[in-house]
Amino acid sequence: MDLLFVVSTGQGADILTSLAQACIRKGAEWGCFFTNDGVHLLADSRVLSLMAAASPALACEHSWQRFMAGKNCPVELGSQTNHSALLATASRVVAI
Numbered sequence: 001m002d003l004l005f006v007v008s009t010g011q012g013a014d015i016l017t018s019l020a021q022a023c024i025r026k027g028a029e030w031g032c033f034f035t036n037d038g039v040h041l042l043a044d045s046r047v048l049s050l051m052a053a054a055s056p057a058l059a060c061e062h063s064w065q066r067f068m069a070g071k072n073c074p075v076e077l078g079s080q081t082n083h084s085a086l087l088a089t090a091s092r093v094v095a096i
Contacts, residue, residue, distance in 0.1 A: 001091065002030060002091050003023060003028055003029075003031075003092050003093075004030070005030065005033070005093075006087075006094070006095045007032060007034045007038035008035050008095065009096060010037040010040035013044045013047055015096050016047055016050075017046045017047060019094065019096075020032075020050040020054070029055055030054060031058075031086060032051065033058050034058070034060065034063070034075070035083065036063055037063070039060065039067050040067060040068070042068075043068075043071075059073050060077075062080075
């Protein structure tokens, strides 16, 4: 994977969408891991529409239950172990 976005704030929608769109234009392989209150961004239609191009798009299961309990997660739920594995495969990491 060329680039991994680690999204840990609910205030990063504009940054994430801009960077994800740039990756799509360039043809870069990228993925997202949503954690902490960054899982709120998965309720943003702009962010969600880009997740089909992410490989992969994962949300921390613990964070999802904490901040979005009772709602269906639109991406795969994972753990901090999955997060660590993604970090190991990414050429670059951008924390948002």
